[in-house]
Amino acid sequence: MARDLRKLFEKEREQKHFRMKQGHEDRFFDKLEAELLQTPTKKKVISLWMQIAASVVIAIGLSLFYFNNKLVDPVEKITVVDRDGTNEEKQGISLGDLSPDLKKIETYYTTNINLQLSELADDPGNKELVESYMDHLAELNKEYQRLNQELNQLGPNDQTIGALINNLQLRLQLLQKLKSKLNQLKSSKNEQESSNIV
Numbered sequence: 704m705a706r707d708l709r710k711l712f713e714k715e716r717e718q719k720h721f722r723m724k725q726g727h728e729d730r731f732f733d734k735l736e737a738e739l740l741q742t743p744t745k746k747k748v749i750s751l752w753m754q755i756a757a758s759v760v761i762a763i764g765l766s767l768f769y770f771n772n773k774l775v776d777p778v779e780k781i782t783v784v785d786r787d788g789t790n791e792e793k794q795g796i797s798l799g800d801l802s803p804d805l806k807k808i809e810t811y812y813t814t815n816i817n818l819q820l821s822e823l824a825d826d827p828g829n830k831e832l833v834e835s836y837m838d839h840l841a842e843l844n845k846e847y848q849r850l851n852q853e854l855n856q857l858g859p860n861d862q863t864i865g866a867l868i869n870n871l872q873l874r875l876q877l878l879q880k881l882k883s884k885l886n887q888l889k890s891s892k893n894e895q896e897s898s899n900i901v
Contacts, residue, residue: 796855798867805864812871819878828892829885836881843874 799806823833847870854863 796859797851798854798864801859801864805868808868809871812868812875816871816874816878819875819882822882823878823885826885829888832884832888833881836877840874840877843870843877846870847874 797809799809826833847867850863850867850870854867857863
């Protein structure tokens with residue numbers, strides 16, 4: 704019962720000769736030429752209007768971007784909070800205005816400095832130690848302001864940028880040292896109290 708379908712189809716083709724109607728090929732080529740020669744005016748008009756609309760949208764977007772950036776004040780304020788709660792605001796070109804990488808560095812250090820300042824606990828027994836560190840921190844803040852003014856007056860150079868970054872690093876290191884000293888003093892006081900109790 705199993706028959707090969709290929710053989711059946713070959714046999715059928717041999718018995719019946721399929722022919723196209725006379726002139727079929729000529730009519731097909733005539734229709735093809737007519738389609739190819741016919742200009743799709745409707746499609747071209749729509750695509751022309753789409754191109755014009757896209758150009759207008761791009762022009763409006765670029766002009767809004769340009770004028771929005773022109774109207775925004777290019778002076779960015781960077782705030783470093785001192786221990787006593789006073790804020791320093793520096794105007795002009797700052798380290799972060801020079802490049803995105805320098806902005807990340809400046810943001811990292813100023814955020815960590817402010818975080819370290821906020822975590823300092825007020826302890827009357829450590830007041831002298833904290834004040835000495837805060838005096839040194841105030842000197843570094845003044846130096847940072849001087850370097851920032853130099854950056855604004857002379858323009859960016861590698862030495863000034865390096866000095867600004869080093870100043871930020873020194874301030875953060877100073878606060879970290881203060882924090883570790885306070886922790887050492889606190890642990891030594893705890894040890895003395897526990898030995899006095901025993």
